[in-house]
Amino acid sequence: MRNANVLGITDGTPIQGSSIAAPTTPVPTSPSTAMDRMVARLALRLANSPPIALVLWDGQELAPAGRSPAARFHLNTRAALYRMLRNPELHFGDAYSTGQIDVEGSLLEALEEIYRAIHARESDRYASTLRWLRSYRQKNNTILKARDNIHHHYDISTDFYRLWLDQAGMQYTCAYYPAQTMTLEQAQIAKMNHVARKLMLKPGETLVEAGSGWGGLALHLARRFGVRVRSYNISAEQVKFARQRLKQSDVAELVEYVEDDYRNITGEYDAFVSVGMLEHVGLDHYRDMGRVIDRCLKPQGRGLVHSIGRNRQQQMNAWIERRIFPGAHPPTLREMMEIFEPNEFSVLDVENLRLHYSRTLTAWLDRFEANIDTVRSMYDETFARAWRLYLAGSIAAFNVGALQLFQVVFTRATNNDLPCSRMHIYRDHP
Amino acid sequence: MRNANVLGITDGTPIQGSSIAAPTTPVPTSPSTAMDRMVARLALRLANSPPIALVLWDGQELAPAGRSPAARFHLNTRAALYRMLRNPELHFGDAYSTGQIDVEGSLLEALEEIYRAIHARESDRYASTLRWLRSYRQKNNTILKARDNIHHHYDISTDFYRLWLDQAGMQYTCAYYPAQTMTLEQAQIAKMNHVARKLMLKPGETLVEAGSGWGGLALHLARRFGVRVRSYNISAEQVKFARQRLKQSDVAELVEYVEDDYRNITGEYDAFVSVGMLEHVGLDHYRDMGRVIDRCLKPQGRGLVHSIGRNRQQQMNAWIERRIFPGAHPPTLREMMEIFEPNEFSVLDVENLRLHYSRTLTAWLDRFEANIDTVRSMYDETFARAWRLYLAGSIAAFNVGALQLFQVVFTRATNNDLPCSRMHIYRDHP
Secondary structure (H helix, E strand, C coil), X not given: CCCCCCCCCCCCCCCCCCCCCCCCCCCCCCCCCHHHHHHHHHHHHHCCCCCEEEECCCCCEECCCCCCCCEEEEECCHHHHHHHHHCHHHHHHHHHHCCCEEEEECHHHHHHHHHHHHHXXXXXXXXXXXXXXXHHHHCCCCCCHHHCCHHHHHCCCHHHHHCCCCCCCCCCCCCCCCCCCCCHHHHHHHHHHHHHHHCCCCCCCEEEEECCXXXXXXXXXXXHHCCEEEEEECCHHHHHHHHHHHHCCCCCCCEEEEECCHHXXXXXXXXXXXXXXXXXXXXXXXXXXXXXXXXXXEEEEEEEEEEEEECCCCCCCHHHHHHHCCCXXXXXXXXXXXXXXXXXXXXXXXXXXXXXXXXHHHHHHHHHHHCXXXXXXXXXXXXXXXXXXXXXHHHHHHHCCCCEEEEEXXXXXXXXXXXXXXXXXXXXXX | CCCCCCCCCCCCCCCCCCCCCCCCCCCCCCCCCHHHHHHHHHHHXXXXXXXXXEECCCCCEECCCCCCXXXXXXXCCHHHHHHHHHCHHHHHHHHHHCCCEEEEECHHHHHHHHHXXXXXXXXXXXHXXXXXXXXXXXXXXXXXXXXXXXHHHHCCCHHHHHCCCCXXXXXXXXXXXXXXXXXXXXXXXXXXXXXXXXXXXXXCCXXXXXXXXXXXXXXXXXXXXXXXXXXXXXXXHHHHHHHXXXXXXXXXXCEEEEECCHHHCCCCEEEEEEECXXXXXXXXXXXXXXXXXXXXXXXXXXXXXXXXXXXXXCCCCHHXXXXXXXXXXXXXXXXXXXXXXXXCXXXXXXXECHHHHHHHHHHHHHHHHHCHHHXXXXXXXXXXXXXXXXXXXXXXXXXXXXXXXXXXXXXXXXXXXCCCCCHHHHCCCC
C-alpha cells in the first residue's frame, strides 16, 4: 500500500530513501484517462479551486484556470487521486506522508492557498452541506487503519521533541515574540514571563499548574518569580524528565511534579495556570475543569488558561485529528466561557497571540528540517513527512486565521484586589 | 400614593422638601402587629439576611441576628413592607424614590450588603426557583404604573446630565483611571485615548461610531488622532448638542454626526467603535450588529465594542430595567460572541474595566449630590431620590462584581497587519 514514489520532486528538501522507507520501485500505473482528468478537476473544484496544479502519474498536468500555480501536487498513483476525492483532508495528509503525493514548490504556500480557498467556501451558503458530506465521508476508510494515531504507532520519545523545541524550556506551546529579533529560546522565556506578569505572581505565593509538559514553565516561574509550584501531568515520561531537570536546579524545594490527572488537584492556591492543555480536555469536560479551578483557587486567586482556539466553531482538520492529536478541539471563546461562567469567574483579560504561534511553528519547522536525517533514522520517511506536513499545515492555519491562540486571565467575581491598568505586564517590555 | 415622608433620616445628605415634593404630612398608619413583624423578618430572609435593620413605621426595630447593621431601613408605611415582599427589587426602588423608605447610614454600603447577600443566594441551588418566582411576580403591580420609564416621564434634558458628567466630553460611559489621582475629566480623556490606541488609529483614517452620545468621543478622536469620524445616533437632542459643539471646534470638517440608527450605517471604514451602546441593543439584534460591522469594515479594519457586562447570565435589576433603562441587557462574554462569531471576526483583546466604572459612578454621584438642589428644582424629590438610588446601586453592583465592563477589540480573520504586542497601548501610560 505504501509507495514512497519520490521522483526527486519535493518541497525544497529532497527526500532520500530512509532506513525504513517504502518500496523504491513505483507500483506501475496505467496512463491517465479522460475520466481520471475529470475527477482531478472535480477534486480541485471541491477544494474551491485553489491555485494549485495537479500533475498526474503519467505527467499530464492540470493547471488552475487563468493564474499561475502556487505549487504543483504530483499524484504518483491513481489511488491517491480517488481517495482524495472521498476525504480530501485525511487522504491528502496520508498520501503526502507515504509519498503518494509530492509537492513541487513551497509546501507552506500551497497549504495556505488551500486553507484560504476552503475557508472562502466554508463561509458561503454551501458550507453546512459540505461539512455534512465530509463528516459522512470521514466514517469510511483510511490508509493507515490500525495506526490511526501516529503517537500511538511510533511511541514518540522526548529525544524527538528535543531536536526541534527550545533548548532551555522544552515548551511545546506558543512562544511570545514582543520583538521581531527574538530567538525561539528568548521568545519562550518571554512567554513564561508574560504569563507570570498577567498572573501578578509574587514571591512566596503558591501556583498550581494543569498540564506540565516537560516542566519548563513550573521551573521557570519558581526560579524567576519565587513561587511554589505544584504541577500535574499524566505523562510518566514527561514527569520523569521534569523531575530529573528539577533535581539539577537550585529550586528543587519550590516545585513538585505530580503524575496525576488535573481533576485530582488538591489544595488551595494563589494562582492557577494551564498552558496548552485545554485543546486536549474536550468540550464535555470544560465544566469539570471550571469546578476544579473553583475548588483550588483562593478568594483573591488569579488564573490563566492558554489555548489554541477558533473564531467560530469548526471541525478539527480530519488528518491532524486522526493522526496527530486524537480528540483535540480548539475552542471558540464562546466555548471557553463554559469553564468560567458556571463558576462565575470574572474574565479580566483576553489576548490573541495568533501570529506568535505561526512564528513559533516556523522556528520549530526550521529546526525540524535541519534535523530531518536524524528524524528519519529515529523513525522513517513516512513519519518525517507526516510531521513536516503537520508543522507546515499548522503554520498555514495560523497565518490564514483558521486558528487562534487565546490567553485568558480570570479571577473570582468578588476579588477587588485588581491593578488599575495592565501596565504591570508591560513595564519591562521591549 | 406618593408619600415623601422624610423624617430627617437619610443617607448622609438630608433631604429637604423640594418645590414639587409630595404631601408633607405622613399618612397615619396603625401600630405594627406581630404579623407585620413576621412579614418584615421574612422579607429580610428572602434577601438572604443582609446585615440591615428594619425600622417599622411605629419605631419598632428588627435588627439582624448576631451582628451590627450596616444601615437602618425605615419603612414609613405598612404598604411599603407588603409591596417589598411581592417584588423586592422593584418596590424597594420605588419606595425609596417616593420616600416610603428612608435609609439611615450609608446607602452605598447598604446596597453592597444587599447585592452580596442576594448574590450568595443566587449562587445556591434555589437560584432558578427564586428567579422564576421573581419573573412571575414582576408581571404584577407597580407604584408608578403609567410612568414606568423615568426618562419617558420626566423628559430628561442635557442640562441635567451636564450637572454631573465630565465637563469636557459629556461622556455617559465608563472612564479609565490608570492612575489613582486622576479627576473624572482626566479619566474620560484617558478612556478615549485608550480606545484610540487599542484601535491603532492613524491620522487620515476613517472611523464610524455607533451611538455618539453627546459626541465627545468622535470630537476627541478627530482632534487628537486626526481621523475622519462619522457618528450615528438616534437622539435628536444629542445630535443637536454635538453639532453645536463641533461648530465651535477646529475639526468641523473631520466629524459628521448622523441622526440615524446604526443599522443604517453606509460606507467602508478603517475602524468601527461603539462605546456604551450595546447594553441597549438587545440580544436579539447582536447578529444584526455583527452584519453591520461586517458590511462597513475594510479588510484591515479594526473594531472596538465597549459595554457593561456580566460574568454569567442574569436578569437585569427589575427597578433599573423598569424605571431607568427599559430593555437594557448587560451581556456575558459568551453572549457578546454572537456579534463576532457568525461573521468570523477575530477577537484580539478583551479588557475588563469593572472597578473603573465604580470610580466613574462615584465621581458622578459626588457631583450629583453637590447639585442635588438644582436637580430638585429641575424635577422633584422623587426624581432626585430615584437617580441617587440608581447611581449608588450601580456603584454597589460594580463593587461586588455583579456587573462588569468589557472592552473588546477585534478584526477580520484574515488581517495579518497586527502589532507584535499590546505595548502600543501602554507607551505613554502613567
